[in-house]
Amino acid sequence: MLIAERLMDDVLTPPTDLEALAHCLNVSGFESEDMPLSGELRRIGSHFRVFYSSYLAPLQRRFTIAHELGHAVFALTGRNYPRTGEEVERICDMLAAEFLMPTVEFRNRLGEEPTAERILELSTLFKAPLFSTAIRAAEFKDLSVFTLEDQAVTWTFGIIPKGTAYKRSLYLKNALESVSKNSSGDITFAMSGDVFPSQARLTWTLIANGNRALCVLRKMRLARQPGQRYDALADGKSV
Numbered sequence: 001m002l003i004a005e006r007l008m009d010d011v012l013t014p015p016t017d018l019e020a021l022a023h024c025l026n027v028s029g030f031e032s033e034d035m036p037l038s039g040e041l042r043r044i045g046s047h048f049r050v051f052y053s054s055y056l057a058p059l060q061r062r063f064t065i066a067h068e069l070g071h072a073v074f075a076l077t078g079r080n081y082p083r084t085g086e087e088v089e090r091i092c093d094m095l096a097a098e099f100l101m102p103t104v105e106f107r108n109r110l111g112e113e114p115t116a117e118r119i120l121e122l123s124t125l126f127k128a129p130l131f132s133t134a135i136r137a138a139e140f141k142d143l144s145v146f147t148l149e150d151q152a153v154t155w156t157f158g159i160i161p162k163g164t165a166y167k168r169s170l171y172l173k174n175a176l177e178s179v180s181k182n183s184s185g186d187i188t189f190a191m192s193g194d195v196f197p198s199q200a201r202l203t204w205t206l207i208a209n210g211n212r213a214l215c216v217l218r219k220m221r222l223a224r225q226p227g228q229r230y231d232a233l234a235d236g237k238s239v
Contacts, residue, residue, distance in 0.1 A: 003073060004098040014109075015127035016100050018065055022050070025072040030065050039064035041071040048072055059129045063096055070095035100128040101136050114141055115203040116216045117184065130207065131155065134214065144217040147207070148179050160217060171200075179204050179213050191219060 011020045022029065028047040032054040039052040050068040052061055070092030074081040082088050101122075109122060114137050123133040134145040135157050144158025153162050160166055167173045175189045184205040191200045204215040 001098055001103050004095060004102065007073075008099070008102065013102055013105060014125050015062075016066075016102075018062065018069070018099070021069060021099060022072075025069055025076065027069065027072050039068045041068045041075070043075075048075060059123070059127060062100065062127055063129050063132055066096035066099040067092045069099060097128075097132060097136055101126050101133065106136060107140060110137055110140060113201075113218075114143065114216060115186065116205040116214045117203070119145070119216065120205055120207065120214060130214070131157075134216075137216075141218065146215050146217075147212045148176060148204070148215055149212040151176070151180060154212065158217065160215075175200070175202050176215075178202075179215060183210070188220075 007024050008016070008021060011017050011024070019029070026047055027041075028044065028049050030050045030052060033051045034055075035051065035053050037053065038056060038060075039050060041048055041050055050065050050072075052064045052068070056064055071083070071088075073095060074083070074088065074092075106122070106126070109125065111118065119134050119137050120130065122128075122137070123130040126133065128136075137143060138145045138157050144156070144160050146156035146158065146160045147154050152164050153160055153166060156162050160172075166176065171189055171191050175187060178185055178187055179202075184203075186201070186203045188199055188201050191198045199220045201218045201220065202215060204213045206212070207214045
């Protein structure tokens with residue numbers, strides 16, 4: 001965050017002006033290319049240039065460019081800067097998220113009780129991929145974010161499993177049945193537990209031309225009542 005803040009001191013956001021940010025990193029520009037990789041940073045003379053796949057969707061293209069600008073941050077550290085490896089790629093993803101969705105600005109616009117519709121709005125506002133936006137919101141607010149299609153979880157970040165394993169939990173199953181019946185919604189339902197009873201707030205909105213629903217689940221701890229029992233799977237401990 002500190003690295004991004006220093007680099008983006010005069011860069012307009014949201015959405016982030018990636019060309020202005022590139023200028024700060026000795027990157028001459030961005031170029032589309034028919035390539036097997038999503039993106040690549042190349043040295044062209046005394047400057048660098050970002051190349052990205054011509055097959056990328058617009059928002060994914062922005063994340064790829066931001067990721068490659070993360071590699072440019074490494075390049076500024078010296079001739080023997082690290083170029084490859086899982087840790088390098090992980091850090092470049094973190095820098096990309098920070099470049100596109102700066103922490104302070106993103107937190108302020110996210111609000112205290114994020115909903116699926118709000119995450120969708122922020123994806124549009126920051127011009128960041130929807131799933132990247134959802135993950136960033138989840139990390140800041142301890143949420144579970146996932147997509148539901150034909151009663152199956154097709155993508156997930158958090159405690160909800162992929163597939164239909166959630167159907168073993170009666171509380172969650174009943175809640176998600178509401179998703180298939182309405183294009184958007186906001187409900188609170190019981191999620192009790194051995195250690196502490198809780199409730200969860202579930203919000204959702206349709207995406208992908210109405211073929212899938214983006215769901216946001218937030219658990220809320222409640223005071224435990226004497227003698228109260230619970231379903232451990234519903235609380236997320238077994239998922």
